[in-house]
Amino acid sequence: VTNLDSPAARKPVVGSGGRLVSLLKDKTAAMVALEHRELMFPIYQIYYLQEMVRRPPRDLRVFVIGEDVPVAIYRVNTGEDWRTNTARGGKVERCPVTPEIRELALRAAEAVGGGVFGVDMMEEDGGLVVHEINSTVEFKNTVPATGVDIPGMIVEYAIREGKR
Numbered sequence: 001v002t003n004l005d006s007p008a009a010r011k012p013v014v015g016s017g018g019r020l021v022s023l024l025k026d027k028t029a030a031m032v033a034l035e036h037r038e039l040m041f042p043i044y045q046i047y048y049l050q051e052m053v054r055r056p057p058r059d060l061r062v063f064v065i066g067e068d069v070p071v072a073i074y075r076v077n078t079g080e081d082w083r084t085n086t087a088r089g090g091k092v093e094r095c096p097v098t099p100e101i102r103e104l105a106l107r108a109a110e111a112v113g114g115g116v117f118g119v120d121m122m123e124e125d126g127g128l129v130v131h132e133i134n135s136t137v138e139f140k141n142t143v144p145a146t147g148v149d150i151p152g153m154i155v156e157y158a159i160r161e162g163k164r
Contacts, residue, residue: 006051008051053122053124053129054124054125055122055123055124056123057076057077057079057084058074058075058076058077058084058093058123059074059075059084059120059121059122059123059131060072060073060074060075060095060101060120060121060122060123060128061073061075061118061119061120061137061142062095062097062101062102062104062105062118062119062120062121063117063118063119063137063139063142063148063150064105064106064108064109064115064116064117064118064119065116065150065153065154065157066114066115066116066157066160066161067106068153068157069097069101069102069105069106070097070148070150070153071094071097071142071146071148071150072094072095072096072097072101072105073092073093073094073095073142073145073146074092074093074094074095075090075091075092076090076091076092076093077090078090078091086140086141086142087138087141092141092142092145092146093145094145094146100127100128101121101128104119104121104128104130105117105119105121108130108133109133111133112133112135115135116135116137116154116157117133117134117135117137118132118133118134118137118138118139119132119133119134120132120133120134139151
């Protein structure tokens, strides 16, 4: 943290919905946030820093189920919070699954052993960048917005894999 030269997000290694994620605008903010974190339960003292990148006020959540990429969404910041998480009020918009998105999502999922994942990506100046691979992917707000039966697809995948 003492080498923090640009804004970053501090994220817990375990979590969802943007909980316990902090925006560290400078070294002072980072030091204060770390002091608070030291008082928490030990698992919450483990975190990582993610560089803030120039991007539109949205990111992508791409659903990977085995070798299938059935749907992707934009999680759009509504201006009330810097985070795009739908649990924090981010708006869901369907995102077309382009060949680039599909390939990057599958490569990311394969890098961690394959299976069922939510691969989060950001659009930065040089193209797409993966910033998280979620093994406990949430889809509560995605299903109504897209009409894609993600839970059913996960069950079908699990049954197929169980028979192998």
